Amino acid sequence: MIGFELGWQVAEPAWGWLLLPVLLVMAWRWRRLPRAPFAAAGLLTTVTAANELPLPRTLRTRLWALPACLSMLAMLAVVVAMMRPTAHRPAPALPPGRDLLLCLDTSSSMAALDLEPDRSRLDVGRAVAADFVRARPFDRIGFVAFARYNDLRCPLTSDHEALVVLLDKLTMVQKEGPEDATAIGAAVATAAAALRRSTAKSKVVVVVTDGEENVASALAPDEIAPLHAAQLCAEFGIRVHTIAVGRGNQKPDGRFVALDTTALQQLAAGTGGRFFVATDRRALAQVYAAIDALEANALQPPGVVVQEWFPLALALALLLWLGARSLSASCLSRLP
Amino acid sequence: MAGRAFAVGFVPLKVAVIALLFLLPTYWPLVLLLLPMALVALWLPRxxxxxxxxQLGARTHAVIGSPRWPLLRASCDALALLLVLVALLQPVGVGEQGDGGADVVLCVDVSWSMAARDELPSRLQRVQEEMGELATGLTDTRLALVAFAGTAELVVPLTVDAAAVVTMANELLPGAHGTGGTDPGAAIDLARQWLARSERLRVIVVLSDGEDFVGNGMAAAARTKTAGIVVHAVGCGDPGGSKIVVDGDGGEQFLRDGSGNDIVSRLEVANLQALSHAGGGRFTRSTPNSLRRLYDEHVVPAARAAAVHSGRLAPRHLAPWVLFTALCLWMLRWCVPERSR
Structure with missing residues (x-):
């Protein structure tokens, strides 16, 4: 490839060496080209020259070499086509996109109605998450649902409409059932495992929870604590943003007791992320907007659109060739 | 000069390690129009x-010479012209790098009949193994998973995380999804809906024993083909039939119908063949790696061709070599004497 990065270029310049043999054949051909529109004209010229009566110069005699010239130009155009002239235009720059996994708490405490009247924390969380997803068309996004156990419900996908459909199917676990707990560390570890397979440069986990880790503890050493999950994420280059939603744990008498968010703060801080608190829907939307700004897409350098122009050179060659053949077979035909 | 997908998609002439295909740019009908013009230009000198x-009569041979030279010149002209027209259609070679990046929706039958054990360990588990074999080594292809019985449901949207698809497919159980019955048509329609926005090569693979209680499968496959999506089918089971083993009170037992008779489920090869035919795809019986082979032989070449057409895959242009041959023929024509000496 020669030429500049943008503008006109020649993709296969090596074919240009063919110009040498082609020009040689042309020169040889030119020397052998008959000098008159019919074979015996040379003889007539000699005779008339002796009698000092020159032959009349007609249009046909003036254009005797035109078909040969057109054929030669056609061959040159073919060689140019073989070199593949291309136009390189800048393509619109696209954001590189990120791989982002949401970890959504589905424990029964997400049924509290403190974020918005008549709507549970989970409903509000789903709606705001859907808006967030729709606003990031270039990202691959998925989500993990977690309570006592966690599930990768939607792997990283660019099909955000499908993701929203799956988000809508998200339900809470049964209150005080065997799954009604909050295992934040394990959920983040599952997200980290899924993101580990990703080749994206930027990998982000957003944890949305209203509770404290109550599965991993000193008495359960096999469980993954948030701090261990943070170490795992840091090792894989994954940033974790954490959002504590709601006003705290709701007691049976309706009072809210403030959450202990230490683990969430440490999880975010240990991975280069940020910790947020959202006590109502508006605040949650603002948190997502802040994360959106934190994870703003830096535009890539513009790409290049390559446009092939060899068909044009080839079309020119074809026209020249057709012209040469037609002329030599009609008004400029040579006898015999 | 932008490329346009050929109606067939590609011409899979496999030569050594490359597949030859034509980009067929938007002007390709003009090339066909040029053909009669060129024939006229060849006919005029003749x-x-x-x-x-x-005119020369008996003196022809003495003056012009043998007619073989004009014939040779005309032949060179004709061949060179044909090659130039071929070059205008932009032949390219597509190497074997990458998988082309297709969007493939796997529609997995999870009706009770998939619990039959004519495939070991069961039809559904055989399908799950096939999906595991497919997922290995995928690079750019995106997979989605639709589970169906009497109704269909999207389990995994299109994703490059094939391992996650396999994990979620392995969680599927016979009879645990949707209503009873088997309606592959619903799965195909749902898959088509989720493939509608895709700009890649779009493929649906139905993995089933071929039962179709609704009888909507062929019509759905035909609709899908009209939308430019290919439907392949992988048949799992034995045409001879097998009873369906389910867990019941006191251990495993055979699934029975309303009359108390054991239900026998068969692989309905004809149904799946008709479905894949209507969808413009292939049918294959489930054997080890059959899904992978179907993917390698029928999806990847088409996906590479589609990737070349869309500009996602850089092809190797073969037009210069075609033109080189045309140029040699033209030079040969010039070297042929106008008349014999």
Whole structure:
């Protein structure tokens, strides 16, 4: 490839060496080209020259070499086509996109109605998450649902409409059932495992929870604590943003007791992320907007659109060739 | 000069390690129009030659010489012209790098009949193994998973995380999804809906024993083909049939119908063949790696061709070599004497 990065270029310049043999054949051909529109004209010229009566110069005699010239130009155009002239235009720059996994708490405490009247924390969380997803068309996004156990419900996908459909199917676990707990560390570890397979440069986990880790503890050493999950994420280059939603744990008498968010703060801080608190829907939307700004897409350098122009050179060659053949077979035909 | 997908998609002439295909740019109908013009241009010199010979009469051979030289020149012209027209259609070679990046929706039958054990360990588990074999080594292809029985449901949207798809497919159980019955048509329609926005090569693979209680499968496959999506089918089971083993009170037992008779489920090869035919795809019986083979032989080449057409895959242009041959023929034509000495 020669030429500049943008503008006109020649993709296969090596074919240009063919110009040498082609020009040689042309020169040889030119020397052998008959000098008159019919074979015996040379003889007539000699005779008339002796009698000092020159032959009349007609249009046909003036254009005797035109078909040969057109054929030669056609061959040159073919060689140019073989070199593949291309136009390189800048393509619109696209954001590189990120791989982002949401970890959504589905424990029964997400049924509290403190974020918005008549709507549970989970409903509000789903709606705001859907808006967030729709606003990031270039990202691959998925989500993990977690309570006592966690599930990768939607792997990283660019099909955000499908993701929203799956988000809508998200339900809470049964209150005080065997799954009604909050295992934040394990959920983040599952997200980290899924993101580990990703080749994206930027990998982000957003944890949305209203509770404290109550599965991993000193008495359960096999469980993954948030701090261990943070170490795992840091090792894989994954940033974790954490959002504590709601006003705290709701007691049976309706009072809210403030959450202990230490683990969430440490999880975010240990991975280069940020910790947020959202006590109502508006605040949650603002948190997502802040994360959106934190994870703003830096535009890539513009790409290049390559446009092939060899068909044009080839079309020119074809026209020249057709012209040469037609002329030599009609008004400029040579006898015999 | 932007490329346009050929109606067939590609011409899979496999030569050594490359597949030859034509980009068929938007102007390709013009190339066909040029063909009669070129034939006229070839015919005119022949007509002039014949006229000369008729004018010269008995002295033809003495003056012009043998007719073989004009014939050779005309042949060179004709071949060179044909090659130039071929070059205008932009032949390219697509190497074997990458998988082309297709969007493939796997529609997995999870009706009770998939619990039959004519495939070991069961039809559904055989399908799950096939999906595991497919997922290995995928690079750019995106997979989605639709589970269906009497109704269909999207389990995994299109994703490059094939391992996650396999994990979620392995969680599927016979009879645990949707209503009873088997309606592959619903799965195909749902898959088509989720493939509608895709700009890649779009493929649906139905993995089933072929039962179709609704009878909507062929019509759905035909609709899908019209939308430019190919439907392949992988048949799992034995045409001879097998009873369906389910867990019941007191251990495993055979699934029974309303009359108390054991239900026998068969692989309905004809149904799946008709479905894949209507969808413009292939049918294959489930054997080890059959899904992978179907993917390698029928999806990847088409996906590479589609990737070349869309500009996602850089092809190797073969037009210069075609033109080189045309140029040699033209030079040969010039070297042929106008008349014999």
């Amino acid at each position: 007509r002039a030659e014949r006229r000369r010979r008729s």
